[in-house]
Amino acid sequence: MGFPKGFVWGAAASSYQIEGAAHEDGKGLSTWDTFCQKAGTIWNGQSGDTACDHYHRYEEDVGLMKQIGLQAYRLSISWPRVVPQGTGAINPKGLEFYDRLTDKLLAADISPYVTLFHWDYPDELYRRGGWLNRDSSDWFAEYVKVVVEKLSDRVKYWITLNEPQCFIGLGHQFGFHAPGDKLEFAEVLIAAHNALLAHGKAIQAIRAYSKIKSQIGLASVGIVNVPATDSSEDVEAARHAMFSVTSKDCWNNTWWTEPVLFGRYPEDGWELFGSDIPPIQDKDMKTICQPQDFLGVNIYFGQRTRASKDGQPEAVPFPVGHAMTAFRFPVSPEALYWGPRFLWERYQLPIVITENGMSNIDWASLDGKVHDPQRIDFLHRYLLELQRACKHGVEVHGYFQWSILDNFEWTEGYKERYGLVYVDYPTQKRILKDSAYWYKKVIASNGATLGKL
Numbered sequence: 001m002g003f004p005k006g007f008v009w010g011a012a013a014s015s016y017q018i019e020g021a022a023h024e025d026g027k028g029l030s031t032w033d034t035f036c037q038k039a040g041t042i043w044n045g046q047s048g049d050t051a052c053d054h055y056h057r058y059e060e061d062v063g064l065m066k067q068i069g070l071q072a073y074r075l076s077i078s079w080p081r082v083v084p085q086g087t088g089a090i091n092p093k094g095l096e097f098y099d100r101l102t103d104k105l106l107a108a109d110i111s112p113y114v115t116l117f118h119w120d121y122p123d124e125l126y127r128r129g130g131w132l133n134r135d136s137s138d139w140f141a142e143y144v145k146v147v148v149e150k151l152s153d154r155v156k157y158w159i160t161l162n163e164p165q166c167f168i169g170l171g172h173q174f175g176f177h178a179p180g181d182k183l184e185f186a187e188v189l190i191a192a193h194n195a196l197l198a199h200g201k202a203i204q205a206i207r208a209y210s211k212i213k214s215q216i217g218l219a220s221v222g223i224v225n226v227p228a229t230d231s232s233e234d235v236e237a238a239r240h241a242m243f244s245v246t247s248k249d250c251w252n253n254t255w256w257t258e259p260v261l262f263g264r265y266p267e268d269g270w271e272l273f274g275s276d277i278p279p280i281q282d283k284d285m286k287t288i289c290q291p292q293d294f295l296g297v298n299i300y301f302g303q304r305t306r307a308s309k310d311g312q313p314e315a316v317p318f319p320v321g322h323a324m325t326a327f328r329f330p331v332s333p334e335a336l337y338w339g340p341r342f343l344w345e346r347y348q349l350p351i352v353i354t355e356n357g358m359s360n361i362d363w364a365s366l367d368g369k370v371h372d373p374q375r376i377d378f379l380h381r382y383l384l385e386l387q388r389a390c391k392h393g394v395e396v397h398g399y400f401q402w403s404i405l406d407n408f409e410w411t412e413g414y415k416e417r418y419g420l421v422y423v424d425y426p427t428q429k430r431i432l433k434d435s436a437y438w439y440k441k442v443i444a445s446n447g448a449t450l451g452k453l
């Protein structure tokens with residue numbers, strides 16, 4: 001019953017989304033700080049200036065994690081808080097914040113999983129070309145070294161980049177996210193290539209400077225195709241679609257996972273992108289393809305797929321009235337079965353679900369509690385599917401619920417509430433939602449309560 005022995009139960013958040021203290025203690029500006037200042041970028045003109053004020057309230061927040069019984073917490077480091085200009089001078093106060101947070105977590109018996117880049121890019125480096133600059137991967141490696149030298153006597157788990165599909169695609173091709181650029185596709189691919197180089201060089205830096213043996217992975221967006229039926233044709237169609245590149249954007253798995261894990265760009269993407277692909281230097285693919293210990297994937301939903309008459313993958317829309325989260329993602333628990341399964345079959349690398357969760361319309365009821373039955377049902381259904389994957393031999397090492405706290409949901413501002421813990425932003429009061437108490441039982445039983453609660 002339950003999940004495999006040693007399975008890790010956690011929750012996640014990221015620096016810009018929860019820390020606040022955007023202009024304190026020597027922190028430099030990030031592209032999200034400047035992007036939020038631009039009119040019309042963020043819902044209701046909001047920003048992460050204060051967010052959950054986690055920078056000042058981290059002790060209370062770690063206390064809440066402990067109360068929920070988390071075994072691990074996935075946090076991210078704000079690059080400009082640690083190296084305000086992106087390269088060069090270090091900000092000791094910024095670094096000390098993560099030092100104290102690490103100690104606090106370990107004292108609570110919570111294992112830190114540290115993401116080195118979850119989108120808050122130093123504004124100063126953006127002015128020097130950002131990800132378009134060939135030097136950007138060296139800038140990143142320099143910052144990674146600083147962090148690793150400080151924390152690696154205690155931190156074992158590292159995640160290089162969070163969702164390159166999003167910060168390159170949404171940030172540099174479509175302009176919805178910081179820095180808000182709408183580049184030509186050829187330039188988007190340069191930025192993508194440099195981000196992949198940054199991933200590789202970050203791993204090299206961690207391996208070179210870590211004081212203990214580390215475990216390293218990427219957190220990719222898990223774009224999941226779920227077979228519409230169990231027929232072998234539909235399963236094959238979904239598998240094929242999941243590992244294909246079919247449009248000139250960043251929204252696919254393989255343009256990111258194959259260089260990183262196989263040391264080459266996928267052939268179909270290579271053909272489709274053609275002359276837009278930048279010149280690749282000889283050693284680049286070797287640098288990008290560093291040995292990794294796990295594949296992190298953020299999975300929120302799946303796309304139903306079947307084999308058309310000619311055998312090609314074909315999208316199958318969800319029926320009218322199908323359940324949706326407040327963010328308007330279709331509720332599709334099978335994504336946590338097929339996603340890990342297909343990825344495991346192809347890459348043979350242990351999977352960590354680095355994010356999964358839902359935004360819900362939560363508020364504090366008259367009884368002072370936050371009742372979120374939809375989130376409980378959502379997590380329950382998804383975790384049962386993940387359990388099924390484990391039972392079928394897929395090696396899954398851990399699961400991180402997104403998110404520990406309600407937080408700043410990028411362009412959606414504070415409209416979307418993803419937390420296990422409710423945050424009343426004007427007072428910064430935290431309230432554990434019903435789902436937090438439910439998750440506590442799941443963790444304590446290593447998932448054996450699933451199907452029964």
Ligand code: FCB
Nearest residue numbers: 014162163298402409410
């Ligand atoms: C993911 C991001 C994370 C959060 C969730 C809801 O794409 O990695 O920061 O916004 O979506």
